Amino acid sequence: MRKPVLAGLLAAATLVPAWATPPLPEWRESDGYLIGVVVQYQGQTYRALQSHTAQKGANWNPASTPALWQLHHGPVQRCAPWQAGYSYALGDQIRFEGDYYRARQAHTAHPGTEWQPPRVPALWQPIQQCEAVTPVPGNTDTINGIKVPPDPGAAGRKTLAGIDADQDGVRDDVQRFLAQEVGKHPARFKYAMEMARISQQEVLAANGNDREKARTFSNQWGMASDCFDETYEPTQDYEWRLTFFKKQNSLQYNTPERLDAYMKHDGMLGGMMFHLPIRTQCD
Template sequence: MHRTAIPLLTACLLAPLAWATPPLPEWRESDGYLIGVVVQYQGQTYRALQSHTAQKGANWNPASTPALWQLHHGPVQRCAPWQAGYSYALGDQIRFEGDYYRARQAHTAHPGTEWQPPRVPALWQPIQQCEPVTPIPGNTDTINGIKVPPDPGSAGRKTLAGIDADQDGVRDDVQRFLAQEVGKHPARFKYAMEMARITQQKVLTANGNDRDLAKSLATQWGMALDCFYGTYKDSTEDYEWRLQFSKKSTALNYNTPERMESYVKYGELLSGRVISSPLKMQCD
């Protein structure tokens, strides 16, 4: 009995290890999903292409909304969403409403020109998926173990969009700041980068007078912020540091007269709008 009890006890102690990795969550209506979250739906695996709330009654399930969800067969290569106001170089890769494109020629997508990728095949070539961006050797720095583009200096303040050398949707100066401030905590860095991507979209789209887009970006930013705060054990942990981080981040994002003007314009677009957060968040 003694010899039999030992392996049985060992098996009982080890059994939970087989279940240590939780299953992927099932997609649910009304939940909030941060970009990159992976879910199950009707036996398939999907990855969120953008942060959003699955509005009740909207039928935004993964199989029906390719702009929000991508069928996931392996690692997904991220690429920045197309934005009016950006200056694109030959070969730049972007995503637009669930599809992917490569720039056929260098150009600036001037606001108001309606130069969205599907409308201008002379400028954009459809591709199946974004390819990984390979940094130029020697043209990156490392901050807290994170490879970041070089400091753009004053050149990064010459345009509204600034400089985004690695095409990840975040200005290089902002990315360097975040790597320095929260780079030692991978989850916080990831969520801070998502907030920065959404903030950049706010800056670049504020002059378009699209109030629905402004509200959508506000909701997405709030979701990323909730996930960022979720990395702390409670609401008071590092409170003073977080307060200063927020102030410095805001000052950096809107550090030119043009960007500040865009910030004010974006606030005007939200005037009178009700911004609500989902009851349940999936933070990846």
């Protein structure tokens, strides 16, 4: 399981620290792009509307693929993407297809209702920019300078979804673990959270038996893993990283139901072909 982890750890390449502030990268064919990544192409700035790999020969450049890229004006703003199935609180801020919205009322975006922000102005108010982090409601703890929800304890293991008090797509117990393990490094924490968010989606979608969705999640997890690895030198903390991923997987799938769901997801990937990016573009 999780072959991209070992592949990333064994890669021998000259890497730029993710905490540096380089100029926006130029779009390149065959690279992988996480949702929200901003690139330059022919002198224009574009934002990725969904995670994808720019397959060689497909001509998926930003100017030619409005389904994948949107022309971006003004400063780069970052916040969590809108997700079907999530429960949103009053005031939550999200991004959707390059635009930003604030929740007008608490609601759950039930799958199949097509309650995307532009379709339901009664639920979402367009805004000019979005905060990078949605405030955690209620009581919070601080771990390595990061505000996190309280420890859910045994209650967090009662259901497949667990408890996600701040609605960021990551279970509270997993979020606390990541803040403790990599919270001192903002870039590592960000990409670790993205991996955990995708892993949670894999678990929740496994019973749907949608093989294409499983492949999409696997590709997205691999790209987030690549970005996580790029915050290290190729051989830096190699043993620590192996231990970290073992501990994270043990926590992510810490009940029989969660492990069974992941095994279903993993089983759906059997015999499938993957178009892996030559390089993943990270924020």
